Amino acid sequence: MTLRRFLITLxxxxxxxxxxxxxxxxxxxxLSWMGVPTWExxxxxxxxxxxxxxxxxxxxxxxxxxxxWVSYALQVVDEPSIGPRPGFRGDWRTLWxxxxxxxxxxxxxxxxxxxNYAIAAVHGREAQHDTFLMSNMLPQRPGLNxxxxxxxxxxxxxxxVPRFGMMQVITGPVFDARFTQGALNRVGLVEVPEAxxxxxxxxxxxxxxxxxxxxxxxxxxEPLDRFLVSIDRVEALTGLDFFPRLSEPAAEALExxxxxxxxxxxxxxxxxxxFQ
DNA sequence: TTTGGTGT
Numbered sequence: 001m002t003l004r005r006f007l008i009t010l011x012x013x014x015x016x017x018x019x020x021x022x023x024x025x026x027x028x029x030x031l032s033w034m035g036v037p038t039w040e041x042x043x044x045x046x047x048x049x050x051x052x053x054x055x056x057x058x059x060x061x062x063x064x065x066x067x068x069w070v071s072y073a074l075q076v077v078d079e080p081s082i083g084p085r086p087g088f089r090g091d092w093r094t095l096w097x098x099x100x101x102x103x104x105x106x107x108x109x110x111x112x113x114x115x116n117y118a119i120a121a122v123h124g125r126e127a128q129h130d131t132f133l134m135s136n137m138l139p140q141r142p143g144l145n146x147x148x149x150x151x152x153x154x155x156x157x158x159x160x161v162p163r164f165g166m167m168q169v170i171t172g173p174v175f176d177a178r179f180t181q182g183a184l185n186r187v188g189l190v191e192v193p194e195a196x197x198x199x200x201x202x203x204x205x206x207x208x209x210x211x212x213x214x215x216x217x218x219x220x221x222e223p224l225d226r227f228l229v230s231i232d233r234v235e236a237l238t239g240l241d242f243f244p245r246l247s248e249p250a251a252e253a254l255e256x257x258x259x260x261x262x263x264x265x266x267x268x269x270x271x272x273x274x275f276q
Numbered sequence: 277t278t279t280g281g282t283g284t
Contacts, residue, residue: 082278109280117278146279154278275279 055123080121111140147220231255
């Protein structure tokens with residue numbers, strides 16, 4: 001009798017775990033392309049766990065006390081209706097006490113990784129709410145956050161997405177490898193990145209990709225194409241492996257070089273920002 | 277405000 005009860009319990013647990021796993025895979029496939037980023041070599045600095053949000057995924061590091069990447073899809077929206085900006089909020093899933101006032105008087109902005117406007121336009125109000133979780137923030141210098149990065153976000157949604165119809169985006173931090181410049185440089189508990197990357201992919205038979213790395217110290221008026229890099233370069237600086245399900249030849253074709261032809265970058269590289 | 281913080 002007890003054995004039978006045990007076997008029935010085991011059956012339920014197995015089926016439940018299987019259903020959870022299948023659903024998790026389905027969500028991850030929908031919010032990423034060719035697999036979520038993973039680590040090239042497993043070290044404490046590259047280890048992360050995946051937080052599921054409405055409209056985007058976050059690769060959360062308990063060592064950096066911040067996200068290592070976010071992944072989301074964008075598509076053309078004819079008449080986006082954007083609700084007002086909700087307030088910043090802590091995320092209990094991170095366990096770390098990072099709250100809305102954690103960056104207070106630090107000189108750093110709470111910089112969105114998954115952006116408010118684009119996520120709200122494409123994925124709706126609940127998703128917009130999730131972009132204001134502190135697990136989606138990193139300390140960003142105002143000149144970068146409000147100016148150069150804002151210009152890049154605007155160009156993605158207003159130029160690249162209409163040009164190609166849809167786009168997969170991965171964005172995140174680059175940390176300084178030097179211990180005192182990196183691991184010890186924190187706002188509260190959160191490690192301050194030295195730069196940020198953004199990878200844009202147009203899926204298809206011959207996928208196209210564009211990658212940028214932008215440092216903290218910018219004026220904000222720089223042309224965007226000054227910051228173009230290869231995906232291999234981003235992988236070397238972050239220790240992450242992007243698009244792990246891509247075959248070796250396809251990865252080589254997509255990641256080894258800067259291939260900006262067809263994107264029309266020069267048309268938008270000097271487009272001015274909205275602020276200041 | 278398609279980004280934000282500071283000081284009142």
